[in-house]
Every structure is written in structure tokens, then in C-alpha cells.
Amino acid sequence: VSLLxxxxxxxxxxxxxxxxxxxxxxxxxNDDKTVAAGINVRFSTETDEIPDFQKHISPLLGRLGxxxxxxxxxxxxxxxxxxxxxxxxxxxxxxxxLADGTGRVDCDEPAESLVLLKGSAxxxxxxxxRFSADGWEAKVVEAWIAAGAPAVSTPSNxxxxxxxxxxxxxxxxxxxxxxxxxxxxxxxxxEDVTSLARFQSNDPSIAEVDSSGIVTGVASGDSHIVVFxxxxxxxxxxxxxxxxxxxxxxxxxxxxxxxxxxxxxxxKLDKLNLPRSDYVDDATFLRRVSLDIAGSLPxxxxxxxFLNDTSATKRADKIEELLETPAYVAWWTTFLxxxxxxxxxxxxxxxxxxxxxxxxxxxxxxxxxxxxxDQIIEGIVLSSSRVKDESYREYCERMSKMAHDKTxxxxxxxxxxxxxxxxxxxxxxxxxxxAFAQNFLGVQIQCAQCHKHPFDRWSQQDFEExxxxxxxxxxxxxxxxPELDKxxxxxxxxxxxxxxxxxxxxGNLQKISKDAIRDGKTIPYSQLSVTRPKLTSAERKAFxxxxxxxxxxxxxxxxEPKGNAKKKLKKQKPEARGPLYHADARILGEAAVxxxxxxDVREPVMEWMRxxxxxxxxxxxxxxxxxxxxxxxxxxxxxxxxxANAPSNEPLLDYLAKGFIDSGFxxxxxxxxxxxxxxxxxxxxxxxxxxxxxxxxxHALPRRLPAELVIDSIIQACSPDERNEAFLETMQSRSxxxxxxxxxxxxxxxxxxxFALVAFGRSDRNNNCDCDRSNDTSLIQTVxxxxxxxxxxxxxxxxxxxxxxxxxxxSNNANxxxxxxxxxxxxxxxxxxxxxSKNPDRADxxxxxxxxxxxxxxxxxxxxxxVNKIAAQTNELEQLVENAxxxxxxxxxxxxxxASCIDFIDRSKSRNEGLVxxxxxxxxxxxxxxxx
Numbered sequence: 001v002s003l004l005x006x007x008x009x010x011x012x013x014x015x016x017x018x019x020x021x022x023x024x025x026x027x028x029x030n031d032d033k034t035v036a037a038g039i040n041v042r043f044s045t046e047t048d049e050i051p052d053f054q055k056h057i058s059p060l061l062g063r064l065g066x067x068x069x070x071x072x073x074x075x076x077x078x079x080x081x082x083x084x085x086x087x088x089x090x091x092x093x094x095x096x097x098l099a100d101g102t103g104r105v106d107c108d109e110p111a112e113s114l115v116l117l118k119g120s121a122x123x124x125x126x127x128x129x130r131f132s133a134d135g136w137e138a139k140v141v142e143a144w145i146a147a148g149a150p151a152v153s154t155p156s157n158x159x160x161x162x163x164x165x166x167x168x169x170x171x172x173x174x175x176x177x178x179x180x181x182x183x184x185x186x187x188x189x190x191e192d193v194t195s196l197a198r199f200q201s202n203d204p205s206i207a208e209v210d211s212s213g214i215v216t217g218v219a220s221g222d223s224h225i226v227v228f229x230x231x232x233x234x235x236x237x238x239x240x241x242x243x244x245x246x247x248x249x250x251x252x253x254x255x256x257x258x259x260x261x262x263x264x265x266x267x268k269l270d271k272l273n274l275p276r277s278d279y280v281d282d283a284t285f286l287r288r289v290s291l292d293i294a295g296s297l298p299x300x301x302x303x304x305x306f307l308n309d310t311s312a313t314k315r316a317d318k319i320e321e322l323l324e325t326p327a328y329v330a331w332w333t334t335f336l337x338x339x340x341x342x343x344x345x346x347x348x349x350x351x352x353x354x355x356x357x358x359x360x361x362x363x364x365x366x367x368x369x370x371x372x373x374d375q376i377i378e379g380i381v382l383s384s385s386r387v388k389d390e391s392y393r394e395y396c397e398r399m400s401k402m403a404h405d406k407t408x409x410x411x412x413x414x415x416x417x418x419x420x421x422x423x424x425x426x427x428x429x430x431x432x433x434x435a436f437a438q439n440f441l442g443v444q445i446q447c448a449q450c451h452k453h454p455f456d457r458w459s460q461q462d463f464e465e466x467x468x469x470x471x472x473x474x475x476x477x478x479x480x481x482p483e484l485d486k487x488x489x490x491x492x493x494x495x496x497x498x499x500x501x502x503x504x505x506x507g508n509l510q511k512i513s514k515d516a517i518r519d520g521k522t523i524p525y526s527q528l529s530v531t532r533p534k535l536t537s538a539e540r541k542a543f544x545x546x547x548x549x550x551x552x553x554x555x556x557x558x559x560e561p562k563g564n565a566k567k568k569l570k571k572q573k574p575e576a577r578g579p580l581y582h583a584d585a586r587i588l589g590e591a592a593v594x595x596x597x598x599x600d601v602r603e604p605v606m607e608w609m610r611x612x613x614x615x616x617x618x619x620x621x622x623x624x625x626x627x628x629x630x631x632x633x634x635x636x637x638x639x640x641x642x643x644a645n646a647p648s649n650e651p652l653l654d655y656l657a658k659g660f661i662d663s664g665f666x667x668x669x670x671x672x673x674x675x676x677x678x679x680x681x682x683x684x685x686x687x688x689x690x691x692x693x694x695x696x697x698x699h700a701l702p703r704r705l706p707a708e709l710v711i712d713s714i715i716q717a718c719s720p721d722e723r724n725e726a727f728l729e730t731m732q733s734r735s736x737x738x739x740x741x742x743x744x745x746x747x748x749x750x751x752x753x754x755f756a757l758v759a760f761g762r763s764d765r766n767n768n769c770d771c772d773r774s775n776d777t778s779l780i781q782t783v784x785x786x787x788x789x790x791x792x793x794x795x796x797x798x799x800x801x802x803x804x805x806x807x808x809x810x811s812n813n814a815n816x817x818x819x820x821x822x823x824x825x826x827x828x829x830x831x832x833x834x835x836x837s838k839n840p841d842r843a844d845x846x847x848x849x850x851x852x853x854x855x856x857x858x859x860x861x862x863x864x865x866x867v868n869k870i871a872a873q874t875n876e877l878e879q880l881v882e883n884a885x886x887x888x889x890x891x892x893x894x895x896x897x898x899a900s901c902i903d904f905i906d907r908s909k910s911r912n913e914g915l916v917x918x919x920x921x922x923x924x925x926x927x928x929x930x931x932x
Contacts, residue, residue, distance in 0.1 A: 035182055040136045040195035043143070050147040051140050053094060054155055055183075058087045059196040059229055060137060063211070064119070064130040067093070071127055079126065088231065088459050090152040098149055110145040136195075157186040161232030168225075169271075170207070170217030170240040179213035179236065181227055198228040200644070207238040222272060222696070226644040231457040233643035241273040242689060260659075261677040264652040265697050274690050277683040277699035282307055284683070284932060285315060287890035289675055291705065291931045292629050293322040295331030295736040296727045297713050300886035307892075319675045323668055325728040326368075330737040332667070333364040334708065335628065337739070338773060340380060340439055343765040344740035346423035348510065349477065351396075351525035352403035352517055355419050356740025362417040365409075372665035373621060374610040377440060381606050383416030385527040392485035392527070396492055400522045418528040422475045433467035438768040440609065442620025442641040443588065455644035458588070465586035469601050472531040478524030492524050530600050589615070610665075616641060618657040622670060623647075624770070626656065629674050631703035631775070632695065639770040648695040684932040702932040704775045707760035708735035709931075714923055717888040718794040720804045724887055741765055759784055785924050795916050801887065802919060805880055806912040820860045823853050877902045880915060888922040 036042075039056055042049060051057055061067050067087040072078050074085075081104065083093050097105050097115065106113045114123075116138055121129035131137035144150070162182045170177075181197040184190045199209040203223035208216045215225055215238060222239035257263045269276065280288065286306045290298045298306070306318065322328055337360055347355040366376050386395045402408045426432050430449060437443040447454060449463050476482070481489045490500040496516055513523040584592040585601070593604045609617040620641060627633035634653045635641055647653045656670070663669035674680055679697050690698040705713060712735045716727045723730075731737040735757060741764055743754035758764075759781055761774030785791060795802060830850050837843045881901040885893040893901070905914030922928055 034190070036189070036191040038192040038195045039140055041192075043136045043139045047143075049143065050150065051144040052152075052156075053144065053150065054090055054152045054230070055191070055193075056140060056196065057144050058090060058093060059193065060140060061093075062087045062228075063196055063198055064137070065127070066119075066130070086454055090155065094149070094151040105145050105149050107145055107148055110142045113142075113145055116141055116145075158230055158232055159184040159186050161227065161229055161234045163227050163234045163236055166236060168207075168215055168217075168236065168238040170238070173217055173219065173240075175217045177215050177217075179209075179215060179225070179227065181213065181229060181234075183229060183232065193229050196229060200226045200228070202226060202235075202644070202646075206240070220272075221692075222268075222648075224644075224646045226455075226646075228644075231459060233455065233457060235644065235646035237646070239272060241271065244273050244689075257678060259673070259677045259679075260655055261652065261673060262679050264649060264655055265679045267651070268649050268696050269698055272693075272696065274693055274696060274698045275687055276678075277685055277687055277690065279678070280681050280683045280700065282315075283891040285681055286318065288700075288931055289315075289319060290322060290890075291709055291713075293319065293331075293671060293675065294325050294327035294728055295334075295706075295709055295712065296327045297716050297887070298890050299716075299725045299727065300721075300883055301725060303886045303890050315681070316676055319672060322728075323671060326731055327728045327734075327736070329364060329368045330731050330734060331708075333360060333367050334736055334738070335624075336363050336367070336376070338763045338765060339624065339770075340420055341423065341435065341765045341768065342419075342740050343423065344742040346425055346765075347419055347740070349424050349475070349526055350419065350422055351399060351478075351513060351523055353510070353514060354403055354406060355422075356742070357406075358402070358411045359417060359419045360739035361409075361412050362414070365412045367667070370666065370668055373660075373667050374617075374665040377609070378606055379416045380420045381436075381440070381602055381609075382600060383418040383421065383528065384530060385418045385525070387414075391488060392481060393488035393492065393522075395527065396488070396525050397522050399525045400517060400520075403517045403523075404520050421473050421528050422526060427475060429467045429471035429473075430463075432470035432473065433463065435768045436470065436605075437466070437588070438639055440620065441588070441616035442623065442635075442639045443616055444640050444642065445588070455642045457643065462586070462588060465592070466588050468585035468595075469587070469605050472601050474529050474531070475526050476529060477526050481527070482529075489524055492522055495521065496523065530602065612658075612661055618660050618665070619653055622656040622660050623653060625667075625670055626674065629680055630697060631701045636695075637771065639768075649697075700932065702926075702930040704777055704930050705760075706773070706775060707757045707762035708738070710760045710929065711735045711756050713888075713928070714791065715794055717919065717923060717928075718797065718800045718802070720799060720801050724801065735762075756784060756788070756790060785929070791920070791923070795920055801883075802912060802915050805883070806910075806915060817864065820857065820864065823857050823860065827853050827857070875902075877905060877911075881905075881918060884915065884919050884922060888919065889925070889927050 039051065058067075061083065066072050067083040067085060069085065072081050072083040074082075076082070081096060081102070083096060087093060102114070103112075104114045110116070116133075117123045118125035118127075119130045119141070120133040120135075120138055122133060160183075162184060164180050164182075165177070168177050179194065179199070180192065181194045182190055183193045194213050197213065199211065199213050201207055201209045201215075201223065202225070203221070205219060206221040206223040207218055207225060209225050210216075213227070215236075217238070217240050220240045220242045222237070224235040225238055227234045227236065257266060266276075283303060283306075286298050286303060290296055290302075306314065311317065340363075342356055342359045344356040347359075362379075363376065366379075386392070390398075398410070402410050421432070426435050434444075434446045434449070437445045445458050445463055445466070447458075449460070478489055478493070493500050496512055498512070516523045584594045586592045587605060587608050590608060595601050598604065608614060619635075620639070623633045623635050623641070624638050627636075627638045634647045634649055634656075635645060636648075637645075656673070659673065660666075660670055680700075682697070682700050684700040684702050686693075686699045693699070694701065712727070716724055719727075727734075738757075743757055743762075759778070761776065763773035765772055794800065797803065827850060830846050830853070834843050834846045834850070837846065878898055881893055881898050884901070885891060885897070901918045904917060905911055908914030908917060
């Protein structure tokens with residue numbers, strides 16, 4: 001009976017597994033084909049199956065590490081044997097294995113193939129033993145060789161990579177959970193490929209995974225296990241909840257939040273047993289939101305008014321108020337200039353020297369008007385230099401007039417901003433494709449330029465086909481204009497005293513152009529032109545070779561080359577000649593796009609980006625904006641949205657992206673949604689249970705101020721009251737309003753702020769990476785804040801706040817008394833002169849001076865009386881200390897801090913010196929330099 005019970009249990013288990021497999025099969029619509037067992041199982045016994053190179057041999061080589069960077073996948077290979085890195089170039093890899101005279105593959109004596117003998121270490125192998133001689137791996141490779149080592153004629157297309165379980169919860173350290181990986185192909189077949197997949201833990205301190213796909217829980221927290229097979233990449237969420245404090249129970253709080261951001265964050269926190277920190281207090285909220293939205297400290301009066309406001313909606317009202325300030329426009333214009341690469345040095349080939357300013361102003365106007373994000377990007381992506389029916393001469397005249405009259409808004413009013421495509425370092429289709437993908441999609445595809453992307457599905461073919469959209473985009477210099485424009489170009493050069501055809505050094509041309517613009521003359525401008533993608537030199541070479549072969553066999557060919565090869569087409573019939581351009585291109589992860597009848601081949605890319613189901617465009621932007629508010633993205637690094645780099649909270653990212661699209665790409669919607677959330681308004685002070693959380697937003701993360709905000713905040717703290725109050729409205733000399741990468745002078749002190757901005761990590765916009773901006777701390781920053789002449793100049797400036805405070809306040813009492821004493825002494829001497837003088841004229845002059853001095857004395861006595869009266873009513877030093885705290889730390893000082901500061905001022909040589917010391921100390925606190 002016991003045996004029957006056990007047997008019955010096994011049968012029921014098998015039936016359940018079968019039902020589950022069928023259900024899973026139905027979910028994946030595999031044309032009623034069952035999931036094949038793993039090749040390791042199939043080859044554990046005798047079989048006539050012939051392994052497939054793409055589906056089995058190439059993944060196996062990857063699993064064994066043969067095509068990795070440290071082995072045969074390196075650029076130079078190993079031992080004369082080179083495989084494609086990560087193994088996606090099946091043709092090349094097959095050729096390398098089958099190369100004559102190498103003995104790597106011996107189809108006549110499969111067991112004697114070096115790939116088997118070295119892999120099993122039966123003969124010396126620098127890479128060591130990769131499999132046993134009688135293991136399934138050896139049997140699979142040998143069976144492939146015995147069948148003649150068939151190559152891949154047509155690559156199979158993967159439909160999906162299914163990993164189960166898709167989420168793992170660990171309840172104890174050391175708990176082990178196996179993964180199963182099933183591949184579903186486009187032809188409807190499915191196969192268990194767990195034994196061929198590769199596994200990676202994104203955080204081994206949370207969970208480890210071995211080569212067979214068994215995941216082991218290590219510690220509390222959350223991360224992802226990433227599974228790789230063929231071009232499939234699939235992350236698996238793994239987590240172990242934190243231990244609850246004694247006496248508490250698991251609970252969900254999503255129902256108490258109205259903002260979906262807070263609900264989605266809370267779902268994750270509930271899974272991990274992570275409590276939220278408290279709400280941030282009003283003073284800290286005001287400072288945080290003012291810096292994040294408007295790149296500015298709140299003024300002392302702003303802080304007083306906000307803290308005295310008892311309105312229940314004052315935080316939401318403040319957010320709306322900040323979104324309407326010029327400072328908001330300037331700060332987020334700088335954000336977009338960082339993202340799109342507004343680099344002054346990269347635009348030196350354009351013509352005039354104000355291209356960076358025009359770029360900035362063009363975006364600035366659209367941020368001010370709250371133009372939808374997709375329309376701003378469309379104006380950049382689909383930009384052109386010349387308007388419809390405009391000649392080259394008219395174009396240069398228009399641009400020259402704008403450069404001469406720097407106040408002109410003609411450029412700003414244009415529909416497009418072409419400078420993005422005209423930067424010197426992005427003048428070939430490959431670099432343009434790389435920049436475009438990272439700037440607007442948050443996707444780093446540069447790896448796929450040379451080999452399969454190690455952490456995503458992109459292959460070299462994907463990169464090549466995507467880059468075709470940008471090969472028709474070209475910047476032409478004044479000396480290389482199309483034939484139709486050459487007469488205009490020659491006339492412009494002659495008017496400048498330059499003989500056409502004469503090569504002018506770049507520096508000299510810039511000087512000539514600068515002088516000409518100043519004098520109101522027309523200068524030659526580079527221009528952006530767009531055609532359909534043309535053949536590359538390599539493709540053209542291949543065509544010529546094919547043409548030679550075709551000529552010998554009298555065959556016709558269907559692609560038109562350039563240059564002398566055109567002459568060979570005369571023998572062909574016109575209808576047999578193909579286009580000069582690529583017939584189609586392929587957007588990342590999408591179907592091919594025919595380009596034959598598309599005038600601007602960038603249009604399909606733009607339409608794909610703004611589509612509701614686009615997986616990158618909106619997600620990349622909201623992730624970047626989120627990181628500006630929280631110091632960390634939902635995906636990190638924020639510009640690397642690859643499949644292996646899974647979001648810390650995917651439902652949250654999906655919600656923000658969808659909401660952003662549904663709002664019509666309204667940037668202010670996104671700012672409101674984030675800033676009004678409980679998640680954003682959470683204190684930076686952790687509680688015991690969430691102290692180590694860095695990725696789930698259970699508490700705010702203190703962030704060092706961005707470079708521009710460091711400089712502006714110091715200046716604002718040191719500015720007189722009138723200037724301090726106007727920081728949200730006046731952008732003159734503000735660091736957050738610097739257009740390009742040529743750094744200007746600040747208003748107070750007059751010194752150039754370039755050194756400080758570089759020291760604090762302002763983006764130099766030299767490449768496409770968001771890491772061009774750094775918020776890291778360094779010793780040089782500490783030295784600057786403590787000892788640099790800039791700090792001394794700002795603190796002691798005769799028009800600064802300290803001078804204003806000490807000169808206009810009762811703290812000038814000592815100076816008043818000193819002057820009174822000096823007047824009394826002078827009166828005494830003058831009276832002596834009058835009494836002893838025998839010259840009436842001199843005596844009259846002395847009497848007049850005495851009368852004037854007595855009037856001054858009476859004024860001084862009234863001032864001293866007023867000062868003493870004020871001093872009797874209030875502690876004026878306390879007011880000065882309070883103002884210093886409000887204008888720097890945006891909060892009232894504590895009684896202990898007031899006492900300490902007053903004691904310091906009293907012990908200083910003068911009140912001026914003491915107040916300088918107090919403000920210097922506040923600027924050098926962590927509380928000042930971080931947004932918390």
C-alpha cells in the first residue's frame with residue numbers, strides 16, 4: 001500500500017507537471033509543439049540527433065567561456081584561434097573551427113578533433129579542462145562534427161526566452177532555487193536550454209548563481225539574476241525580506257497613498273519589509289524642491305513666509321510657483337543641453353562663435369513655453385539648416401544677421417535646431433548612431449559596432465542596419481558646397497577678401513568671420529543636408545568586385561555605385577540598375593523600413609520614438625528626470641537601459657513612462673507628479689530598518705549639489721538682500737544659465753567660474769555618457785571652499801551681504817562711537833585755533849567748520865540713541881545670525897547655534913570679520929553642500 005501510495009504520488013506529480021507545461025505552452029503559443037528536453041538530457045543516452053550550430057554549439061562555447069574576452073573571443077584570439085566575442089557571428093566562428101590545417105575539427109575522425117581533445121584536457125590546453133571526455137558536452141560537439149559540422153545557412157529567429165520562476169523570494173540564507181530556461185523559436189518549436197544558458201548575478205552579496213542556474217540566497221535585499229541565451233537576455237527578480245523589528249507584522253500601506261508613485265514604491269517596500277522614513281520637515285522640503293526644480297536656494301524671506309504659511313496645500317502651491325520661474329527654465333534647459341551635447345568646441349566648424357548660445361536659446365524658449373518633450377526632440381532630430389526655397393546666399397545672410405544682432409530671436413523661432421548633427425566629432429553614421437541611441441533612447445549600442453552586445457540583444461547586424469538611418473545626414477563646409485551653391489560661396493569669400501580655392505587655416509578663418517560678423521558682413525556657414533543613406537566605401541568596393549565578376553559572365557547587377565564604376569553600367573538596361581541608396585534599414589528591435597520613397601530617413605525613427613509602445617524614448621527621459629530628483633535612477637546607470645540592467649522598480653518606471661506619454665509628453669506633468677509624491681517628500685534620515693537601503697526610495701539620499709548650484713548657492717548666500725531675493729527671476733551671470741562649455745564670469749567678484757565648475761564636475765559634454773557630469777566629492781573641492789580667493793571675494797565684497805549687514809545695522813554702533821570721538825577731538829582743536837587766532841578770516845573759517853562738525857555730532861548722537869534703543873528691544877546680533885542661516889542653510893538656527901555664533905562674533909576683531917567667519921563656516925558645512 002505504501003509503495004502504491006508513493007507511486008500514485010509520483011504519477012500525480014508528473015501529471016501536474018505535464019498540465020503546467022501544457023499551460024505554459026499555451027501561454028507562449030507554440031503551435032502545439034511540446035517543449036523539448038534539454039540537450040544535456042537528450043545526449044545522456046544514444047541519439048541520432050544532429051546538434052544545431054546556432055542553437056547548441058555556439059551557446060555551448062559561450063557557456064564554457066571559449067568565446068569570452070579572456071579566451072578566444074578576445075580581439076587577437078588565443079593560440080591562433082579566434083571566435084567572435086560572445087559568439088553571434090556564426091559564419092565566422094564556423095570558418096574558424098573548420099579552418100584547413102588546424103585540426104580543430106576533423107570530420108573524418110571526430111574524436112581526434114582538437115576542439116574535443118583540448119576542451120577535455122586530454123592534450124595541453126592553456127584554458128584548462130572545460131568538460132569531461134565522456135560528458136554530454138563532448139558528445140554534443142562530437143555529434144555535430146560527425147554530421148559534417150553543418151554551418152548556419154539561415155539563422156533562426158527567437159520569439160522569446162522564458163525563465164521560471166520569474167521572481168524568487170528567499171526566506172532564509174543559503175536557500176537554493178533552480179532556474180529553468182526555455183527558448184521559444186519563431187517556427188513554433190521550444191526547447192529547454194538551461195544547460196546552455198549563462199547566468200549572472202547583478203549583486204552576489206544578495207544572491208549567487210552557479211553555472212547550472214541554481215540561485216542561492218545570501219543576505220536581505222533585492223537584485224536580479226540575468227540569464228543569457230543566443231540573443232535573449234532575461235532578468236529574474238530575487239529578494240530576501242529584511243527582518244522585521246520585534247513585535248511588528250508584515251502590512252501593506254498602498255491604500256493610504258493617492259499618488260501612484262507612492263503606491264508602486266510601497267508595493268516594493270512591503271515585499272522587502274522596509275519601512276519609510278518620516279515626512280521631511282517644511283524647511284528641508286523648501287530647500288530641496290527649490291534646488292531641484294529651480295536650481296536655486298530659497299531666499300531668507302521665502303523661508304520665513306513658507307514656514308509661517310498654514311495652508312494645507314502650501315507644498316503643492318510652492319511646486320507650481322517654482323515651475324513658473326525663469327530659474328526653472330534655465331536649470332532644465334541646461335539639463336537638456338547636457339543630454340543633447342551642446343559643446344562649444346564641437347561647434348567651431350559651424351561658422352559664427354555663438355552657435356552654443358543659439359542652441360541654448362532655442363531649447364530655452366521651448367522649455368519656457370512648456371513645449372512637449374517629443375516636439376522639442378523632433379525639432380532637433382528632423383532639423384535642417386536651410387528653410388524651403390532658400391538659396392545658400394540667403395541662408396548665410398540670415399545666419400550672419402542673427403550672429404551680428406545677438407538679441408535677435410530669429411533662430412529661436414525656427415522650427416528646427418540643426419547644430420546637434422553638425423558637431424565635429426559626430427560626422428559619420430556610426431558615431432551618430434551611437435550618440436543618438438544614448439542621447440534619446442538611453443541605450444548604449446557602441447559595443448555592437450564590433451561584436452554582439454554582452455548585456456543586450458543587439459548584434460553587429462542590428463548596429464549596421466540602425467546606423468543606415470544616419471548615413472544620409474551630412475554637414476558640408478563652405479569649401480565643399482554642392483555645385484548649385486558654389487557661385488554663392490565664391491561671392492561670399494571674395495567679399496571677405498578670400499580667394500576661392502585658397503585654404504584658410506581654421507583659426508584665421510574664425511578671426512576673419514568674427515571681424516566680419518562684428519562689421520555686419522556675410523560669412524560662409526556650414527550647412528546640414530539630408531539625403532537617403534548611401535553606400536559605404538566597403539559596400540561600394542564589394543559592388544565593384546561583383547561588377548567585375550558580372551562583366552565577365554555578362555550578368556546584370558542591381559546596385560548603382562559611384563565614381564568610375566558608373567561607366568561600367570552602360571552595358572546594362574536602365575531598368576536593371578538598382579538605386580544608389582540602401583533599400584531599407586532597421587530600427588532597433590523593429591522590422592525593416594523601406595527607404596526608397598522617404599525624403600528624410602530620420603522621420604521613421606522619430607515616429608517610432610514617439611509611439612506609445614516605444615520601449616526606450618519615454619522611459620529614458622523619465623528615468624533621467626527621476627535621477628535628478630533622487631540622486632539615483634530607477635535604472636542605473638541612467639543612460640544604459642539594457643536588458644541585463646533591470647529597473648529596481650519596473651512597474652514604477654512603466655507608470656511614469658506611460659503617464660508621460662499620455663500627458664502629451666508634458667515635462668511639467670512629470671515634475672509635478674514626482675515632486676508632489678510622498679516618496680520625494682521623505683526625510684533623508686533613515687530608521688534602523690531602512691538604513692542600508694539605497695535603491696528602493698524608503699528614504700531620501702543626500703546628494704552633493706551639482707557644480708552650477710554649488711557656485712550659484714555660494715553667490716546667493718553672499719549676495720545683498722535685493723540680489724538674494726531676485727535669484728529666481730534674474731539669470732544674468734547665473735551658472736545654471738551658461739549656454740555651452742565656454743565658462744563665463746560670475747556677477748560678484750568678476751572672476752571666471754570655470755575652475756570651480758570643472759572642480760565640482762560640471763558636464764563637459766565631450767561624449768554621450770551622462771557620466772560627463774560628476775557629483776563625486778574630492779579634496780580639491782574642500783580646498784576650494786575653504787581657501788580659494790573666489791570665496792574670500794564673495795564673502796568680503798563691498799556690495800555683498802556681510803558689508804550690507806554690518807554697514808546698515810546697529811552692529812555699526814562701534815563705528816558710530818569712533819566717529820563721535822574723532823569729531824569731539826577735532827572740535828577741541830578747532831576751538832583752540834579760534835581762541836588763539838589773530839586772523840579774523842581764519843577764525844571765521846574755523847567757526848564755520850565747527851558749526852558743520854556740531855551738526856554731524858548731533859546726527860551721530862541721534863544715531864547712537866536709536867541704536868541703543870533697538871539694542872534694548874532686540875538682540876541685533878541674533879538677527880544677523882538668523883539671516884546667515886536662512887540665506888545659506890534655509891532654516892532657523894537652534895538656540896545653541898545662535899549662542900555659539902554670537903560668542904564667535906564677539907571674540908572677533910570686528911563684527912564684519914565675525915560675520916564673515918560665520919557665513920564662511922556655514923558654506924563649509926555638509927548641510928550646505930548637499931541637497932537633503
